Amino acid sequence: MFQESEIINFISALVSVLIILLISRKKEVPKFRFIYPGFFLIVSGDVFTLLEGLFWYKTFNLLEHLSYGAAGILFAAGAWSMRNSPATAEEKR
Amino acid sequence: MYEGVIVFFDVASAVGFAAALVIVLNLRADILDHVSKTLLALVLGIYVLVGMANILEHASITAYFDRYEDYFEFLFPLTFTYFLYSVIVNRELDRRKQAEEALNSALMTADDAKNRFEAVIAAVGDGISIHDTSFKVLYQNRVHRELIGNHAGEFCYKAYRRRDQVCEDCGLAMSFRTGGVHTVERCATIGAKIVYIEVTTSPLRNYKGDIIAGIEVVRDITIRKKLESQHAHMRKMEAMGQIAGGLAHDFNNILTGITGYGSIIMKAMLDGDPLRRHVEQILVSTKKAKALTRGLLTFGKKQVINPRPVQLQGIVENAQKFLPRIAGERIAVKVTLTDRDLTILADSDQIEEVLLGMAANARDAMPNGGSLSIRAGRFVLDDEFVKVHGYGRHGAYARISLSDTGTGMTEETIESIFDPFFSTKNSGEGAGLGLAIAYGVVKQHTGYITVESEVGKGSTFSIYLPLM
Numbered sequence: 266m267f268q269e270s271e272i273i274n275f276i277s278a279l280v281s282v283l284i285i286l287l288i289s290r291k292k293e294v295p296k297f298r299f300i301y302p303g304f305f306l307i308v309s310g311d312v313f314t315l316l317e318g319l320f321w322y323k324t325f326n327l328l329e330h331l332s333y334g335a336a337g338i339l340f341a342a343g344a345w346s347m348r349n350s351p352a353t354a355e356e357k358r
Numbered sequence: 359m360y361e362g363v364i365v366f367f368d369v370a371s372a373v374g375f376a377a378a379l380v381i382v383l384n385l386r387a388d389i390l391d392h393v394s395k396t397l398l399a400l401v402l403g404i405y406v407l408v409g410m411a412n413i414l415e416h417a418s419i420t421a422y423f424d425r426y427e428d429y430f431e432f433l434f435p436l437t438f439t440y441f442l443y444s445v446i447v448n449r450e451l452d453r454r455k456q457a458e459e460a461l462n463s464a465l466m467t468a469d470d471a472k473n474r475f476e477a478v479i480a481a482v483g484d485g486i487s488i489h490d491t492s493f494k495v496l497y498q499n500r501v502h503r504e505l506i507g508n509h510a511g512e513f514c515y516k517a518y519r520r521r522d523q524v525c526e527d528c529g530l531a532m533s534f535r536t537g538g539v540h541t542v543e544r545c546a547t548i549g550a551k552i553v554y555i556e557v558t559t560s561p562l563r564n565y566k567g568d569i570i571a572g573i574e575v576v577r578d579i580t581i582r583k584k585l586e587s588q589h590a591h592m593r594k595m596e597a598m599g600q601i602a603g604g605l606a607h608d609f610n611n612i613l614t615g616i617t618g619y620g621s622i623i624m625k626a627m628l629d630g631d632p633l634r635r636h637v638e639q640i641l642v643s644t645k646k647a648k649a650l651t652r653g654l655l656t657f658g659k660k661q662v663i664n665p666r667p668v669q670l671q672g673i674v675e676n677a678q679k680f681l682p683r684i685a686g687e688r689i690a691v692k693v694t695l696t697d698r699d700l701t702i703l704a705d706s707d708q709i710e711e712v713l714l715g716m717a718a719n720a721r722d723a724m725p726n727g728g729s730l731s732i733r734a735g736r737f738v739l740d741d742e743f744v745k746v747h748g749y750g751r752h753g754a755y756a757r758i759s760l761s762d763t764g765t766g767m768t769e770e771t772i773e774s775i776f777d778p779f780f781s782t783k784n785s786g787e788g789a790g791l792g793l794a795i796a797y798g799v800v801k802q803h804t805g806y807i808t809v810e811s812e813v814g815k816g817s818t819f820s821i822y823l824p825l826m
Contacts, residue, residue: 270431330364330367330371330412331367337371340402341378341381344381345378345381
């Protein structure tokens with residue numbers, strides 16, 4: 266079954282996604298390459314965590330960890346891209 | 359197998375987030391500001407911990423984090439959202455700051471431009487003022503203030519010309535009416551001085567093209583006017599000299615014929631001939647006419663001169679012998695000569711004649727007595743002389759000045775003083791050729807003659823002859 270912390274995680278992720286969508290509609294959100302997909306993979310991981318409590322535990326657990334693993338790699342790539350890309354500094358301007 | 363894959367993903371997650379954390383912590387400030395960087399590092403740190411907790415859990419090393427990792431995890435989306443919000447806010451702040459800097463920079467540039475404009479306006483040698491459309495003086499540069507006085511905030515027609523309404527010849531009013539540039543010359547009294555000024559006016563428009571003010575540029579042209587007048591006078595003297603000289607030359611030829619035939623008649627006549635005295639009268643009149651033509655020839659620079667190197671002091675000393683007789687008892691004559699070399703190339707007889715003629719004029723200007731001072735010395739003709747008189751070739755000159763304490767002359771008299779047949783004396787007292795001859799002689803010696811005079815105080819004539 267669901268754990269309390271998983272529900273909280275899911276709700277906070279949902280709230281964040283809503284806020285980010287609202288922000289992105291109203292303001293120009295910086296285009297952080299890899300980092301956005303990384304963030305949405307974390308949120309997906311939270312969804313898979315919830316789902317694994319309902320059915321197909323192994324599959325969703327695997328997808329959860331896969332999401333986190335991929336998110337880690339995407340965040341590393343995003344940070345590297347941010348470091349190397351002059352567009353980021355340009356974007357800030 | 360399943361556990362192995364899970365651990366692999368957890369390791370990938372922990373390593374990826376740790377690498378991202380290291381990179382983010384080392385990002386330059388121009389890429390990510392301090393607050394955003396801290397928030398992103400927190401996000402990454404959370405997932406480094408989550409990844410490590412998962413690894414430890416699956417390796418069955420500890421299950422301690424298992425109970426708490428989810429509580430860490432929920433911080434991730436919120437912190438990430440806040441990170442994003444922080445980046446956006448900071449970007450906005452940066453933009454505002456940049457806009458403010460750009461505005462400040464623009465204002466500073468505008469201020470610099472204004473300062474430069476004011477410096478240029480202040481440095482211009484002409485008087486510049488700006489008036490609004492009601493003719494109120496808004497701005498005056500230094501030269502304008504010196505020329506017209508400080509009248510900022512006053513109506514120009516009231517301040518400059520003490521009038522209650524705009525002057526009928528106002529150039530500024532014309533510029534406001536026509537939208538064009540107008541230049542007028544006028545004579546103005548500034549303090550006790552009479553000056554000639556040239557006023558150029560131009561309208562000042564706003565971005566819509568409406569006239570909002572006018573610029574007035576005032577130039578003191580007194581010196582230019584004086585020089586123009588002196589040039590005109592010199593040209594007039596040249597023209598008169600040519601006419602008088604040419605006429606005198608032809609008339610002299612006619613007189614030579616009359617004198618020749620008169621002399622033949624005289625010789626042929628017997629001593630007791632009743633017509634003899636008439637012929638004598640013809641010859642006397644012819645002699646007078648010849649003297650007159652000689653004077654005109656001299657004025658017209660057509661008289662033959664015999665220049666030789668002479669010391670000016672010698673000429674003055676020679677003339678000095680005749681001065682007491684010319685000046686009379688009631689006039690004190692004082693002669694001051696320099697010891698310095700004053701060798702000039704001149705016809706000493708003619709120069710002496712000029713000096714004696716001028717001394718006689720000085721005597722006539724002092725009917726009740728006075729003093730006549732004659733000075734001879736060196737003079738360097740420079741720009742100052744040219745500026746004052748409007749003519750003159752630079753160099754070293756011998757100067758003879760004759761100053762009297764007589765009645766003096768008005769400006770009008772001075773204007774015509776060297777004209778032939780111009781005289782202030784009564785009819786029959788003089789032919790009016792004395793100073794015209796002096797002018798001609800001096801000119802023939804490539805010199806200059808000037809006069810300064812003040813009514814009631816006396817006159818000073820100065821002759822400048824080039825030194826050898």
